[in-house]
Amino acid sequence: MKITDIKAVYPKWTKLPESKWQSRFWQIVVRVEADTGDVGYGYGGGGEAGCLVINRHMRELLLGTEINSVNAIQHVWDRLYHLSLPYGRKGLAVMALSGVDLALWDLLARAQGLPVHRLIGGRSKDAARAYATGANVEKYRDMGFSANKFPPAFINGSPDYVGTEANARRARTALGDKATIMTDCYMGWDVQTTTRMAQLLSEFNLYWFEDLVTPDHLLEQAALKPVIAPIKIAGGEHEVTRFGFKSVLDSGALDIWQPDLTWCGGITEGLRILDLALSNNIPVVPHRGGEPWGLHFIVSTGCEDLAETMPERWDIGSDVLWVNEPHVIDGYIRPTDEPGFGVRLNEAMI
Numbered sequence: 126m127k128i129t130d131i132k133a134v135y136p137k138w139t140k141l142p143e144s145k146w147q148s149r150f151w152q153i154v155v156r157v158e159a160d161t162g163d164v165g166y167g168y169g170g171g172g173e174a175g176c177l178v179i180n181r182h183m184r185e186l187l188l189g190t191e192i193n194s195v196n197a198i199q200h201v202w203d204r205l206y207h208l209s210l211p212y213g214r215k216g217l218a219v220m221a222l223s224g225v226d227l228a229l230w231d232l233l234a235r236a237q238g239l240p241v242h243r244l245i246g247g248r249s250k251d252a253a254r255a256y257a258t259g260a261n262v263e264k265y266r267d268m269g270f271s272a273n274k275f276p277p278a279f280i281n282g283s284p285d286y287v288g289t290e291a292n293a294r295r296a297r298t299a300l301g302d303k304a305t306i307m308t309d310c311y312m313g314w315d316v317q318t319t320t321r322m323a324q325l326l327s328e329f330n331l332y333w334f335e336d337l338v339t340p341d342h343l344l345e346q347a348a349l350k351p352v353i354a355p356i357k358i359a360g361g362e363h364e365v366t367r368f369g370f371k372s373v374l375d376s377g378a379l380d381i382w383q384p385d386l387t388w389c390g391g392i393t394e395g396l397r398i399l400d401l402a403l404s405n406n407i408p409v410v411p412h413r414g415g416e417p418w419g420l421h422f423i424v425s426t427g428c429e430d431l432a433e434t435m436p437e438r439w440d441i442g443s444d445v446l447w448v449n450e451p452h453v454i455d456g457y458i459r460p461t462d463e464p465g466f467g468v469r470l471n472e473a474m475i
């Protein structure tokens with residue numbers, strides 16, 4: 126089938142989630158249409174600027190392109206990456222490209238009547254174990270979660286050791302000894318803080334510390350690894366493409382990689398990043414892995430069996446962009462077998 130149209134739109138968000146997480150990350154919707162009448166939808170990043178990259182540059186490169194196989198999508202990816210490289214390579218151009226890539230996977234899968242996880246290679250597991258990101262640990266326990274990523278505490282922007290220890294104790298107490306718990310300071314700690322937190326939280330048996338410092342501080346994270354062990358360093362939501370992750374690999378900065386499928390280059394580049402990780406024995410736990418794009422990827426590849434979810438996002442009650450998104454049942458989340466990513470765009474949002 127030939128691509129006849131492609132359009133990126135920044136959704137009309139009206140209500141911000143508690144954490145302002147959606148608005149801050151500038152997600153965009155990409156719609157691609159083929160001469161067969163098939164349509165595919167993708168989710169990318171870069172906000173209004175990402176839409177311009179797609180609508181004013183990538184669109185003209187894509188019109189008329191044949192998409193009949195996963196290989197064809199890979200060729201499109203390579204072409205768009207190279208032709209946007211002078212201004213792209215990282216940041217919003219690759220976030221935009223991610224949306225295009227996911228739309229093409231959705232298009233191809235829908236045209237074949239298959240779920241995307243079948244196109245990737247088929248399920249290796251029926252469902253993924255979910256973890257809840259957030260502080261409402263008693264609620265997550267009651268929902269059936271056995272894993273949680275709680276927020277560390279801050280006072281006026283400075284790390285709060287007492288508050289963070291209290292949060293760790295609350296998570297461990299609510300979820301029990303067997304639960305997997307971790308924390309994410311969103312680049313809010315430094316080397317000294319991280320070292321002290323590791324000592325302070327040692328009794329709570331945390332799996333990982335996430336996003337400790339900025340993605341450009343690779344050597345600092347590499348040096349911290351032995352200092353905070355057995356706690357692992359996770360990160361990579363702000364890193365993109367296999368080239369970016371090659372630098373992470375060479376520096377030895379991260380124990381666990383967390384590419385975001387809607388930012389790192391989509392499923393196509395996500396698979397290349399995963400190859401690099403697994404051939405170096407590095408576990409991969411995609412950022413926001415419980416959203417459809419990450420979920421199809423997790424259940425059909427060698428990713429670790431752990432999918433990030435944000436239960437508060439399901440409580441908002443408005444601004445539902447994707448209809449039919451899977452929710453957690455008894456601590457697990459499974460993608461549907463509907464064609465494509467199995468979700469429908471709420472047209473009222475665009």
Ligand SMILES: [Mg+2]
Pocket residue numbers: 309311335336362
């Ligand atoms: Mg994070």
